[in-house]
Amino acid sequence: MAPRLKIAVAAIQLLFVAAAIWWANDRADRAERQLGLDAARTLSETFAKARDLRVATLSGEVIARGSDPGFAGLLPTSMTVRYPYSVDYFVDLRRVDRSAYRWDSAARTMTVRLPDVVPARPNVDAGGGERIGTTGVFMSRDAAQRLNGQVAVRAALRAGEAAKKREHLDRARASAREAMATLVGTPLRAAGLGEVKVVVRYPWEADGSGAAVRWDESRTLDQVTHR
Numbered sequence: 001m002a003p004r005l006k007i008a009v010a011a012i013q014l015l016f017v018a019a020a021i022w023w024a025n026d027r028a029d030r031a032e033r034q035l036g037l038d039a040a041r042t043l044s045e046t047f048a049k050a051r052d053l054r055v056a057t058l059s060g061e062v063i064a065r066g067s068d069p070g071f072a073g074l075l076p077t078s079m080t081v082r083y084p085y086s087v088d089y090f091v092d093l094r095r096v097d098r099s100a101y102r103w104d105s106a107a108r109t110m111t112v113r114l115p116d117v118v119p120a121r122p123n124v125d126a127g128g129g130e131r132i133g134t135t136g137v138f139m140s141r142d143a144a145q146r147l148n149g150q151v152a153v154r155a156a157l158r159a160g161e162a163a164k165k166r167e168h169l170d171r172a173r174a175s176a177r178e179a180m181a182t183l184v185g186t187p188l189r190a191a192g193l194g195e196v197k198v199v200v201r202y203p204w205e206a207d208g209s210g211a212a213v214r215w216d217e218s219r220t221l222d223q224v225t226h227r
Contacts, residue, residue: 052090053183055117055176058168059086062124062158063132066150068143070136077136079147083129083155087163088120089172091180109197110188114180116202117172122159126152173202 062085067078095115102111129151139147162168181198188196 051092051094053093053176053179054088054090055179056089056172057086058089058119058163058172059084060159060162061085062155062162064151064154064158065133066147066154068139068146068150070138070140070143075136075138075140075143077139077143077147078134079131079139079144079151080133081129081131081151081155083152083159084125085122085155085159086125087122087159089117089163089169089176090120091115091117091176107197108193108195109199110184111199111201112180112184114176114200114202117169117176119160119163119169119172122156122163124152124155124159129155176200 061082063080063082065078065080067076069076092115096112100113103109104111177200180200184200185196185198188198
């Protein structure tokens with residue numbers, strides 16, 4: 001075989017080998033991206049079936065006081081009661097759709113945008129209330145009913161105020177972040193992605209560079225994972 005022909009044959013063989021390697025790598029990359037996308041779809045579909053995710057519970061006691069003027073304002077009375085209460089914190093899963101996920105196959109990282117936690121309506125244990133003080137010469141049955149209503153409402157308001165304190169909200173957010181990372185990471189690993197990192201961010205949080213997060217709403221999860 002002539003030297004030039006040998007060189008041409010070798011060059012063609014090398015091209016075939018390079019093409020085969022490129023095809024295999026591209027196929028593997030696309031398979032991994034598709035696997036990440038399918039896992040995110042499964043997460044979205046699963047989360048869509050639930051309305052809220054309870055991530056934390058605050059419990060404690062509040063003291064509330066009520067007063068009643070009595071008949072013609074001549075027989076004023078008051079009552080002070082201590083109530084146990086609890087408040088659950090939830091994440092609205094209806095807002096965690098497919099657009100909330102970003103899969104980075106190179107970094108093997110799934111980033112999830114999570115809405116802020118929301119405290120539910122306080123649960124005040126009226127039956128467990130303890131009367132710790134009363135004033136007045138005489139308390140009628142009607143006055144007692146009005147006072148019970150007052151203190152119960154005020155106790156619920158104070159429990160709601162406690163639930164909105166910054167330190168309690170921060171703890172609930174940390175709990176939500178941990179719960180969401182577990183919920184997202186488990187099915188991703190089960191889907192065959194191995195060890196992956198799950199980053200949970202709230203809308204107001206900064207990214208790694210310190211800049212405010214500007215979530216790309218123009219690109220869907222399909223477009224990002226198939227880029």
